[in-house]
Amino acid sequence: MPFPVHPKSTALQDHLGAVHIVKYNTTGQYILSGGFDKQIRLWNPNTSRLVKTYSGHGYEVLDIAVSFDNSKFVSCGGDRTIYVWDVTTGTTVRRFSGHIARVNSVDFNFDASVVASASFDSSVRLWDLRAPSAKPIQILDDAKDSVSTVQITNTQIITGSVDEYVRVYDLRMGELQEDYIGHPVTSVRDSTDGAYFLVSSLDNTIRLIDKSNGSLLQSFTGHKNAEYRIRSCFGDNDIYAISGSEDSIIYVWEVLSGRIVHELKGGNSDAVVTCIDYNPKKAQMVSGTTDGKIQVWDTD
Template structure:
């Protein structure tokens, strides 16, 4: 069954674009997918990019040269989401074919080193920690695979999942779903710790995030805004207008107080007034 959750990114021209967000300058365009690009992620050392597309392929790119290093094929449908592990030795991909596949970046083997096929519908979101794979599926379940113990933990939300992420302290899981609700779960027990509403999410695959201090949860919305709630109190803390269309992509910088949001081919950056980019005090 094809995922009934739509994601219309600014990559329908089959390319990826690398930008300096602080200067607003385009650095490089990456061409190599046969159809639209649905997701991309960078390695922690910024030397590589992985991407997934509607051509059912996962691509590994060299950031500097702009060339495709490897292409991984094996999914039977569109690749919705991709992530590197911390060492950038493995790419994890999720597809509408209901599987999660792990690809070895260091070897030339064409087949995945592991296939996770417990989901009953398309995979919409994948996140990694040091030893865990977290997935969200259109079947309404959040699944967490502990790679050290081989254990699978599954929590049933009910509504199709659009995005999942770990809290920075590693104790909680945040899940967004198509009932216009964010849910914070205890990672180990699955206990519901909080619910957050006020945004609109009924059709598209929208991102959810936690800020760098784990004090606020955020979610993109179909009404053109980004919403943030106090994690503990559950009260709406902030609404950021982005544009007229659906806000589909949302991401915090891993260390700095910067937020990126994307809608209809436009990427918007928010940062603190006194923010200075690393190594560029004049920017």
């Protein structure tokens, strides 16, 4: 099956410095980006128009998550602070602090009542948006090094850490499952059906892990990822695994076979493609690089 995204791309206005995160909203109509310049930008990917800029972070923006109803988003970064924003007004609804080092990753639960934040301080903190208190309702401190990524599903919290573990916290059973990857983890993405997850690590390898028993289902290689935090994702209903690379290429693998089916030039020759996201509603994706470029890859 041919990869549906065309190699022709549309460039959006550059960030000043590296782009650390690009993220579609749940309908795929808008893109949020954040980077070294402390700015968060809202884009219309179909018109390439900059819709709004959100300013507030004192240091670089490292991650963004959008609520399911698209009314708000949460961001984090080098200033150790978590901001919850109203998309329309551009104002901050809540602000949380308590981490003692940069915050690498954030996510909402399904109804956006709780935010999880993962930090360089080796902890994951949970914040209740309904409570007046700005203190965390729970701290997960099982990691022994920087927690690079966090994702909340309906029943689990999934984290990846530089200590080379993926940890799955089962919220119903109150249990913790630890899967040893053997290399620092930069990205974890849960599958649509929740049966497995995609793990990027600093050994030039992406792994597909069976969540039920921690077994390796597939490995994806050919890209370069030994130094930078590079995010991978699924594409086209989990048919493909997609990742940026330190050689400026976007690599696409077929999940079942593990073979590379497409390569896209994602940036200048000295740029790293750090982040990528696939449109949840159609064959389109977005990428960001260390030289500030954002590109939308479409079927046209």
